[in-house]
Structures are given as C-alpha cells and as structure tokens.
Amino acid sequence: MCGFVGFTGQIDNRQQALDAMMDRIVHRGPDMGGSHLTDEVALGFRRLSILDLTEAGAQPMGNEDGSVFVVFNGEIYNFMELRSELEQAGYTFHCNADTEVLVHGYEAWGERLVDRLRGMYAFVVYDARNHRLFGARDIFGIKPFYYYRADGCDGRPATGDFLFGSEIKSFLEHPSFVKAVNHQALRPYLTMQFPATDETFFAGVYKLPPAHCFTYDIATGALNIRRYWECDFSDDNSKTFDQYVDECDRVVHESVDAHRIADVKVGSFLSGGVDSSYIAACLMPDETFSVGFDYKDFNETNYAAELSEKLGVENIRKMITADDFFNALPDIQYHMDEPQSNLSSVPLWYLAKLAAEHVTVVLSGEGADELFAGYSWYEDTREMKTFKRWVPRPVRRVLGRIAEHMPFIKGRNFLLKCAEKPETWYVGQASVFRPDEADAVLKPAYDKGPDAFELCAPVYARVPGFCELSKKQYLDMNMWLPGDILLKADKMCMAHSLELRVPFLDKKVMEFAEHVPARFRINENGNKQVLRHAANRCLPDEWATRPKKGFPVPLKFWLREQKYYDYVKEYFTAPWAEEFFDTKQLMQMLNDHFAGKALNxxxxYTSLTFLVWYKRYFIDE
Structure with missing residues (x-):
C-alpha cells in the first residue's frame, strides 16, 4: 500500500517538482521514497512497506535493462502463482515484493497482464522501447487513480504534460496544473453525496474508472482507455441453497487467507454487523478495532467487544465526541481530495487513526452488501409485497409509467418501485437533494451538471437483461462502491499510513457471488441470505442475523445545539459561499432544523462538506 505520482513533458526543475508532488502524499508511504526520471517521464513513489521490507522492494522498480519501469499502489494476492509462471518462462526475480510480477508480467504478456491479476491495484508501466505508458485500476476500484492533461490557460501555451497519481493533491505542486473548480460537479454531488462524475471537482482532473486500463503515447499525446473486465450477474440454478452456503464459506475463508499475507502485523476492523464480524472470525487476529459515539444510544462497540471476547482476541475501542467530529472535518475533506458527505467518513477517520497505532494492515468487510445483496433498498417493504401479490406486473408497469410523469408527491415512489424498473427511481444508496431541490439552492453558474438519473442511465444501459435485484447491485458496484465506500476507505486509512484490505472484494469471491440466484440472495427470510448462513458457520446467530446499521451518527441532534449550529452558520454565511449557493436557502434549511421544524x-451536511473542502483547497491553500 503506497502512493505514486508521475508526469510527462519537460519543465524546469523536474526533480524538485517531482519531490514536492511526492511530499504531498508522504502519508501514503512514510517508509521510503524513490524516483526515476528520463527525458520522457518522471516517476515518483512513496512506500508503506508490507511485503519484503528491504530496499530491494523499493519503487519505481525496473527490469534488468531499464526498458520497463513500474510504480504500483496496492497488493497482488496471486503474485506467487504469477511469479512461478514467469520464472518457468525464464524471468529472474530479485526481491520478494509483488511489484516485480508487474514488471516481468508486462514484459511477458503486455496489456493482457491485467487479465491475470487478482488483487487491489493502481499502477503505471513506463515502456521505454515503445515510448508509452500503460496503466490500470483494479476491477472494483479499491485503489484510486487520477490523471490530468495540461492544456494551457491564462495565455500560456499547451505543454502536453500528462499528470497521474494516487491523489489529486499531488498535482498542485506541478507548474502546469491549473487549479479550478469543475462547474459540472456540484449539482450531482448534492444529489448523491459523493463525486459522481468521471471528471472530479478539480476541472480537468479525471478518475480512471474501475476495471479500466489505458495506454498513453508519449510522442503524440494519444490517450486510449478501455474496460478490461465486466461482472455478470447471471443466476446458476444448478446448485441447492446449502451448496451455495458451503461454497460461500469456502471462498471467503480462502480470500481471507490470501489477504492476510504480509511481513507486518495485521488486525481487523470490527463493528456489530455480520460482514466485519465474519472477516474477523475467519482471520482471528490478535487485535480488533472499533469506534462509537459518546452520545446516548449511538455506541454499538459493545457488540464488537462481546464478539472479540467470544473469539478470544483483544478489542481496542475509542469513543468519538461531537467536538471530535466537527474538528476533524477540514482534515478529512483535505485527504478525501474531493467533497464527500458520507457521515461514516468521520468515525472511519478515527478508527484508522486508532488502528494505525497498533498495526500496519487491517481487514474490513466492505463490499459484502453489493456482492451478496445486503442493503435494505434491495428488499420490498411489506406494503410492496402485498401490492405486487394482488396487482399483475403489466398493470404495475403501466402505473409506473404514469408515475414517472407525476410531481414529487406521496405515492409516486411507491408506484415506481412496484413497477420493478429501478432505472426510473433507483440511483444508489444515497439520495440527498432531489434534482429540483438542488436547482433551488444552487447559483446558475453551478447548476449545470447532470442529475443522478442522467449519470445512472448509461450504467443501466449496459445490463438491460438483468433482473431488478441484479440491476440495483450492478449500479451500486459501478457507482456507490467505488465513488463512496471504497474512496473513503482508502483515503481515511492512507491518511494514517494504514493499509486496508477488503477480502469480500476479491476476484474469486466475485466469480462465486455473481452467479448466486436472486432468490437465494434475498427472500422471505431477509437479505444477504447465502452470506449470512455461511457466516453462521463461525459466528453466533445474533451476529449472523443482525440487520445492517452502518455507522449511525447523532448529527441531527448536534445540529440542534448552539455550538454546532454556529459552526455550520459560519460556513453558510461566508461571503465566498455565495458564489455557489443561495445562502438564504442554506440558512433556512439550518434554521428549520435547529428549530425542530424539519429533519435537514x-x-x-452535504452542503457543509463542500464548503469545508472549498475553503481548505481554494482559500486556505
């Protein structure tokens, strides 16, 4: 787990600029740094040593003749298998780090290398012979990858520089980078709580999507991006429910075994839910880590402590106060690179900080809900089940088409959901502002981006034949998971130099999960049925069946306390906030909530986190 930066093109003081870019992400790799400069490219790397702690595993890492160099962030869990295959083909290895299989793997297989990898990764290969870069991001988007093409502005000519790296903030140190807010990003963000467009909140900076790779021709500047992997939710009805449970338990245990490999100490995050509990029970670490809120009924760490005691491992806990929560927001938004308003980012910040005091690697339960159908949004309510039982699907489809043209009134969403066409109502796990509400609060200059349904449409268009449940899971895997869940997991942990591994998000687990029949994923007994029964093999009933709660945060109560009302008011009434928002509308939302007239x-919080991010990067920077 590390971080890299790089750029093409000629600028003055290239090493100095590269060093400054590396310093911006030193938190991703405090153990050592390295660089490699040629006339064509500058590569920089910060290392958090996990495998082969010696300098032999340092990056950038090259082959024997220097024609191929790699910078790589992540872990390749099948690197020993690939190494054995490459050694049989005649390649020589000089260290025990997984990075070297990327070097020789590219030499042997070229771009087909990505088809062989099992792991979490973002990497760039510099191919000196062909004067090009080749890079890729893992199939789930566990590791981040950003790029920027300097087109010139403010009267300066286009330089042709191509910047890339693990975090956007490193680009700030490059002289060709022009820092500006992307006017298209704020509107979809208000709806979905995370940066949902391919272009980031920094104008001209893009994310390489998950399961995509690219080639960049250094001589011509031609950039080609392609998808190299796709999931396939197609039911396999050849097995019984119990057979699926048996296989699930086997593949999860095997994945945890692969994810435990490290030359440093490994621990586990642990909440009261089934996902992290299952991982902890498979791993059996020396220590588990949990956080809760020091407020009334918002502390669930007792579940984690109780399970840890049953497993015979130590549970280390921390309680978070309201002051802790608000004091951390500027640092959190800085490390996120882009505004993100998932409330769980704050407890995750403190959880990572706590764990990093004891271990270098942690395992966690992210991804189980998307792969095994664990969200409540995937299930029908009791009223929906009754309606569907008595009203034929063709009639419900007609009612759904009528509802699409109705205003946002009571009953509209019910009819849309019962029509079993998620394309018309489901935009993922987070929906904050409706499009009309976002339009009302934004200034015209920033009321320009696509709405949530426009962003979701091309994702749905790729899977027209999927069933309703699989469409929802597919959407969340392609938007919510990489854009929110995995982004905050990576950024919050790497801010504290902690490697997070997510065994559910493994290629072999995915190959199993995508063929579990929908009726075994969700049925009359609840959601995530195959996984829950598999977890029950090593967890007590209470943990295997407990409903998902996430990280409950007492924000609605804190915003009715004068101290925290004043904190938000200072941002909402700042002169620079008026560039983006109708600040009277913001204050009306805040005042109504403070007075108990609304739950806003x-x-x-979504408006606040954007303003906190903007202040940190454009006013305080």
Whole structure:
C-alpha cells in the first residue's frame, strides 16, 4: 500500500517538482521514497512497506535493462502463482515484493497482464522501447487513480504534460496544473453525496474508472482507455441453497487467507454487523478495532467487544465526541481530495487513526452488501409485497409509467418501485437533494451538471437483461462502491499510513457471488441470505442475523445545539459561499432544523462538506 505520482513533458526543475508532488502524499508511504526520471517521464513513489521490507522492494522498480519501469499502489494476492509462471518462462526475480510480477508480467504478456491479476491495484508501466505508458485500476476500484492533461490557460501555451497519481493533491505542486473548480460537479454531488462524475471537482482532473486500463503515447499525446473486465450477474440454478452456503464459506475463508499475507502485523476492523464480524472470525487476529459515539444510544462497540471476547482476541475501542467530529472535518475533506458527505467518513477517520497505532494492515468487510445483496433498498417493504401479490406486473408497469410523469408527491415512489424498473427511481444508496431541490439552492453558474438519473442511465444501459435485484447491485458496484465506500476507505486509512484490505472484494469471491440466484440472495427470510448462513458457520446467530446499521451518527441532534449550529452558520454565511449557493436557502434549511421544524441534517451536511473542502483547497491553500 503506497502512493505514486508521475508526469510527462519537460519543465524546469523536474526533480524538485517531482519531490514536492511526492511530499504531498508522504502519508501514503512514510517508509521510503524513490524516483526515476528520463527525458520522457518522471516517476515518483512513496512506500508503506508490507511485503519484503528491504530496499530491494523499493519503487519505481525496473527490469534488468531499464526498458520497463513500474510504480504500483496496492497488493497482488496471486503474485506467487504469477511469479512461478514467469520464472518457468525464464524471468529472474530479485526481491520478494509483488511489484516485480508487474514488471516481468508486462514484459511477458503486455496489456493482457491485467487479465491475470487478482488483487487491489493502481499502477503505471513506463515502456521505454515503445515510448508509452500503460496503466490500470483494479476491477472494483479499491485503489484510486487520477490523471490530468495540461492544456494551457491564462495565455500560456499547451505543454502536453500528462499528470497521474494516487491523489489529486499531488498535482498542485506541478507548474502546469491549473487549479479550478469543475462547474459540472456540484449539482450531482448534492444529489448523491459523493463525486459522481468521471471528471472530479478539480476541472480537468479525471478518475480512471474501475476495471479500466489505458495506454498513453508519449510522442503524440494519444490517450486510449478501455474496460478490461465486466461482472455478470447471471443466476446458476444448478446448485441447492446449502451448496451455495458451503461454497460461500469456502471462498471467503480462502480470500481471507490470501489477504492476510504480509511481513507486518495485521488486525481487523470490527463493528456489530455480520460482514466485519465474519472477516474477523475467519482471520482471528490478535487485535480488533472499533469506534462509537459518546452520545446516548449511538455506541454499538459493545457488540464488537462481546464478539472479540467470544473469539478470544483483544478489542481496542475509542469513543468519538461531537467536538471530535466537527474538528476533524477540514482534515478529512483535505485527504478525501474531493467533497464527500458520507457521515461514516468521520468515525472511519478515527478508527484508522486508532488502528494505525497498533498495526500496519487491517481487514474490513466492505463490499459484502453489493456482492451478496445486503442493503435494505434491495428488499420490498411489506406494503410492496402485498401490492405486487394482488396487482399483475403489466398493470404495475403501466402505473409506473404514469408515475414517472407525476410531481414529487406521496405515492409516486411507491408506484415506481412496484413497477420493478429501478432505472426510473433507483440511483444508489444515497439520495440527498432531489434534482429540483438542488436547482433551488444552487447559483446558475453551478447548476449545470447532470442529475443522478442522467449519470445512472448509461450504467443501466449496459445490463438491460438483468433482473431488478441484479440491476440495483450492478449500479451500486459501478457507482456507490467505488465513488463512496471504497474512496473513503482508502483515503481515511492512507491518511494514517494504514493499509486496508477488503477480502469480500476479491476476484474469486466475485466469480462465486455473481452467479448466486436472486432468490437465494434475498427472500422471505431477509437479505444477504447465502452470506449470512455461511457466516453462521463461525459466528453466533445474533451476529449472523443482525440487520445492517452502518455507522449511525447523532448529527441531527448536534445540529440542534448552539455550538454546532454556529459552526455550520459560519460556513453558510461566508461571503465566498455565495458564489455557489443561495445562502438564504442554506440558512433556512439550518434554521428549520435547529428549530425542530424539519429533519435537514443530510442536506445541511452535504452542503457543509463542500464548503469545508472549498475553503481548505481554494482559500486556505
């Protein structure tokens, strides 16, 4: 787990600029740094040593003749298998780090290398012979990858520089980078709580999507991006429910075994839910880590402590106060690179900080809900089940088409959901502002981006034949998971130099999960049925069956306390906030919530986190 930066093109003081870019991400790799400069490219690397702690595993790493160099962030869990195959083909290895299989793997297989990898990764290969770069991001988007093409502005000519790296903030140190807010990003963000467009909040900076790779021709500047992997939710009805449970338990245990490999100490995050509990029970670490809120009924760490005691491992806990929560927001938004208003980012910040005091690697349960159908949004309510039982699907489809043209009134969403066409109503796990509400609060200059349905449409278009449940899971795997869940997991942990591994998000686990029949994923007994029964093999009933709660945060109560009302008010009434928002509308939301007239905490927080991010990068920077 590390971080890399790089750029093409000629600028003055290239080494100095590269060093400054590396310093911006030193938190990703405090153990050592390295660089490699040629006339064509500058590569920089910060290392958090996990495998082969010696300098032999340092990056950038090259082959024997220097024609191929790699910078790589992540872990390749099948690197020993690939190494054995490459050694049989005649390649020589000089260290025990997984990075070297990327070097020789590219020599042997070229771009087909990505088809062989099992792991979490973002990497760039510099191919000196062909004067090009080749890079890729893992199939789930566990590791981040950003790029920027300097086109010139403010009267300066286009330089042709191509910048890339693990975090956007490193680009700030490059002289060709022009820092500006992307006007298209704020509107979809208000709806979905995370940066949902391919272009980031920094104008001209793009994310390489998950399961995509690219080639960049250094001589011509031609950039070609392609998808190299796709999931396939197609039911396999050849097995019984119990057979699926048996296989699930086997593949999860095997994945945890692969994810435990490290030359440093490994621990586990642990909440009260089934996902992290299952991982902890498979791993059996020396220590588990949990956080809760020091407020009334918002502390669930007792579940983690109780399970840890049953497993015979130590549970280390921390309680978070309201002051802790608000004091951390500027640092959190800085490390996120882009505004993100998932409330769980704050407890995750403190959880990572706590764990990093004891271990270098942690395992966690992210991804189980998307792969095995664990979200409540995937299930029908009791009223929906009754309606579907008595009203034929063709009639429900007609009612759904009528509802599409109705205003946002009571009953509209019910009819849309019962029509079994998620394309018309489901935009993922987070929906904050409706499009009309976002339009009302934004200034015209920033009321320009696509709405949530426009962003979701091309994702749905790739899977027209999927069933309703599989469409929802597919959407979340391609938007919510990489854009929110995995982004905050990576950024919050790497801010504290902690490697996070997610065994559910493994290629072999995915190959199993995508063929579990929908009726075994969700049925009358609840959601995530195959996984829950598999987890029950090593967890007590209470943990295997407990409903998902996420990280409950008492924000709605804090925003009715004068101290925290004043904190938000200072941002909402700042002169620079008027560039983006109708600040009277913001204050109306805040005042109504403070007075108990409305529950606006999510809208308030989503607006606030954008302003905190903007202040940190464009006013304080």
């Amino acid at each position: 905490q999510r809208k308030i």
